Amino acid sequence: MVTTTATTDKPKAPMPAGRVLILLDGSRLSLAALEAAGEIASARNADVLGIFVEETNLLRAAGYGFAREVGGSSGLARPLEAAALEARMQALAEQARRSLQQTMARRGLAQTLKLCRGRVAKEVLNLMQPEDLVVLGRVGWSGIPGTRLGSTARVLLRQAPGDVLLWAEPRPRRQNRVVVLLNHDQGANHRAVRVGAELARRSNQPLSVLIHTRPEDDQSVAEDILTYLQREGIAARVKRIPVASAGAAVRVLQEEGATQLVVSRTSNLFTDQGAEALLSELNLPITVTP
């Protein structure tokens, strides 16, 4: 969980002007993500847009007379009725609205809840601007038990025009670092470093920047980043790590004591086939920058 000990005495970096989008589905993790979104929005003084999507597939499925709902834990089947489902969705939407209101009102933030019907990922992508940050739980209620990355998260990770924060509740650890994972030659590095710096400042945690570097690469990139961070007044260390598989990267992250991770979508981490599964193993909030 992001702490509220954001320091105000430090020089403020220019804040992104975008909104904070929060995906709500009434699940436990989405409520936790809502808190995190509140924190971020409060720090950025940004508007908050809650999004609650009624999944068309689900509504349609309920329309079938033979439709059954098989319990996720018990395995018991019971009829799935359209009317009952409607009522449940409404109740969930109402709950989402209430949670959003309460969370944002506490922080004095403006908020709106957008109710829509359709495919979740598609609706979000429609609503999102490049400078926006979308916050969502890694999985919603719509998950196969044990899944660490939901289908919506999967789509947004790859397609969102702005930053995506996949929220997870990490285990408390003794080390707390914000880690930014970069490719050496990457145009989007700057955005990732900026987001990492903001996170570190907000959560009052040290920052690590890990750069995948080949031996023949220019060393100045690291120095440039360090200079930038020093100028920003952020306690940071920059490390070069060899280009390796996603599994190796995950181990490095664990060693570094990461509690929050910032990674660019263009990172070669995502070229690895099992990257998503490995990322999900980290069980920490991940911000993916375009």
Add this chain to the structure above:
Amino acid sequence: MAVPAALTEDQIYHRCPPEKLDFETTEKLDDLELPFGQDRMLRALEFGASMAASGFNLFVLGPTGAGKHELVKRFLANHASGKPVPPDWCHLFNFLQSDKPNAIELPPGDGRTFRNDMNDLVSELKTVIPATFESEEYQSRIQELQEEVNRRQQKGLLVIQEEANANNIAMVSTPAGFSFAPMRNGEVIEPEKYETLSDEEKELVEAKVDDLQKKLQQAIQQVPRLRKEVRERIHQLNEEMVQLTLGGPIGELREKWAHVPAVVVHLDAVREDIVEHAEAFQDDENGAPAGLLNRYRVNLLVDNADTRGAPVVYEDLPNHQHLSGQIEHRARQGNLYTDFTLIRAGSLHRANGGYLILDARRILTQPLAWESLKRILFSGEIRIESLERLYGLATTVSQQPEPIPLNVKVVLLGERMLYYLLSHYDPDFLDLFKVEADFEDDLDRDNASYMLYARMIATMARASGLKVLDKAAVARVIEHASRLASDQKKLTAHDRVLKDLLAEADHWASQAGEGHIGVEQVQQAIDEREYRASRIRERSLEQIRRGVMMIATEGAQVGQVNGLSVLQIGATRFGQPTRITATARPGKGQVVDIEREAKLGGPIHSKAVMILSRFLANRYAPMGELSLSASLAFEQSYGGVEGDSASVAETCVLLSAITGVPLKQSLAVTGSMNQHGEVQAVGGVNEKIEGFFNVCAQSGGVDGQGALLPASNLEHLMLNEQVREAVREGRFSVYPLSHIDQAIELMTGMEAGVPGTDGVYPESTFNRLVADRLAEFADVSKKKDDDKANSSGGNGGDNNRDD
């Protein structure tokens, strides 16, 4: 019969010959290690202490204040120092039965080390095990496990999802689970469009949905089994990790304690237990619960690390708990808790392998302590049980520690009476206490013993931090010891009395500013002691002086004599004369003991009076009838009379009453007599003579008075200085009696007379007077009987025959 000569001063007091004491002061004398004259007791102690067989416990019997305790302790300490040090004993947690703590034996001194080792282990566990759980290795292995289970869980569902997709059926997530619906181009077909499909198609779809639902149900229902499996595997992992972590510390301990197999077994059990409770160590906040860790600690019950030789333990409060140990409880929020660490050793534990000294009277007065001691000695093991549990008064769950084998010598100290009562009434007693060590009350006073006694006195003075005694003082103490023993040939062995005397003499020496204790101080101590206890004696003397209590000390009187008696009040004894009177008239051969009739006489006194009446009959009317009705009384005696020491006096006074011959009141008599008129020894002669002497001194001075006592009591005389002075100056005489005739001659001044061959006493002897007088009585009686017979028709005969 010849009148005995009066005793000389040397006969009534046995002085300590100065030449036997070869020293100036006690400073030069060596300490006496063991008392002399107590050989029987010492041999018994030696035997009892060395005898290994069971039941050979000791009972040291002797009067209180004889110094039993100190002597036994000193003796046993000496004896035990050469014996091996017994083992240490520990109670350990029993991992199989938690309410029955184990007991293990360790070589002496090892108990402490073992306890420290286990404490160190516990401290180590507190950090090492949580560190293991926090290690990256453990964390990643746990994660691997969970991932694997997740994968397996997902796999089942994904297979179904793929099957559904392949059949154009969507697996849709619902808030509580999953549902299936027909799909086209990745989207669920609208129900309205679905209706347009042909019946066959619909049938196919619905059958497939039904099939998928069943498969999904099965897959989901597998989940609990998977979860159980992961729990088991995590537990297995925990065990594995802890096992590896513990390998070091436990391995070291195992190696260190390889010489004690019980410890090794316990260490293995500890390891098993830690592994079993590995999860409890994972609590980051508080660490492992203290209760869990305490189970690995050691309760060192008996620590013989500092013991030299076999232990000698004295239990001054021998109750059940103190003897057999107890299980304490800790109060926590109003509840009582206990565990094996709260088991406390008793004195039997501490004395195990050595000697336990107990005071017999104390253990007998503690409720159930005697029974507990016997039970433990019989069973040969110490089982700690609370009294309330033993007697079924409480049934709460408590600890039942493993019994500890017992090998102890119990030494009971007590008075003789206790020993004899226990022997008589307790059938177990002689089975358990087979060795009696009997203290001598008195020591022999002979040439060899003077120096030994002097050394004993020197030892006592030194041990109590008193001043040294000079030779004369020691001699005076020795003489007083004889007086305390009431015997010229004995010395008292009564430790306490002598110590008190020395301490008091030391006090008076300090008061007088003397650097050492001289004879004056010893005498002062004796006198002061006597004075302090003299209130009642003085009161009694005053009564006599003022004539309230009538005692004559001069002149002569018929039917009246001074008997001598001893009064004991508390620790003091003193003698005083008692007037005994008699009357005699014709009668049917009976001597009335007024004391007995009034139920003031004891059985021994009655016996003595019967003896004397048979003596009279046998001596003075051997062939005829004893026609006598006599009575005997102790005048002004209201407290009861017991003993036979007045029988000589009673015989004299009765004969005086029969004959009318007056008895000298200046002489007092004591002595017992048998049926033949022989005088036998009595007790308390010193007090009796001194008592009469004091009365004489108070009423007109001592001039020609004296006392008669049995000759066999001669050796018991240790009379005080005043009496000795009067004897020296011839103002007071002490006569030894061996026969009643000597008493008669001394008391009456007449010859007693010995019967001729015809059995008749010579003329004008006292006995002749008695015989004649009794014959007169018989005549009178016969005449009376004849008259009576005549008046009643002559059927007289021998119906009034006396026997």
